Amino acid sequence: MAGSGGVIVMDDSRNMVEILNNINEFYAHESCGQCTPCREGAQWMKKITDRIVAGGGVAEDPATLKNVADNIAGKTICAFGEACSWPTQSFLAKFKEEFAAKSTKALPPPMPPEYTRDELVAHDSIQAVPAPRGNGHEIMAPAATR
C-alpha cells in the first residue's frame, strides 16, 4: 500500500490564510458529526480562519488554531480527523509569518467589573466594551450609547 495523497498547485500570490479558510470550510461542512473533536474542532478552525480573513484576528489565533488541530488528529474514529487537522498544522508550520501578520491585534480587554446600582447612577458614562461577537473586537457600541 502506497497510501494516497493530493497535490494542489497555486502561484505564490495566493493568500495562504484565505486558502486555509477555504479548506477549513470544506472540512467543517463534510464532517459527519459522530466524533466530538472532528465535529466541533472543524467548526472552530473554520470560525477562527473566517475571523482572521475578515480582519478580526488576534495574536493568539495561530497558537489556538494549532491547539485545536492537535486535539483532533488521532482522536477520532475515522481518518477524516487527520485529514481536517493536517492542513491547519502544515499551513501554520510552513506559512507562520503570513498567519502572524494577519493575526496582530491584542486580545480585547476584560469585561468591566459589575457595577452596583448606585455606581451606575454615579457614573456619567460606563466604559464601553467590545461586542462579544463580530468580525473584530474593535467593533464597539456607537458613541451615543456609551
Ligand code: SF4
Ligand atoms: S472523524 Fe470521521 S466519523 Fe468522526 S466526526 Fe469526523 S467524519 Fe465523522
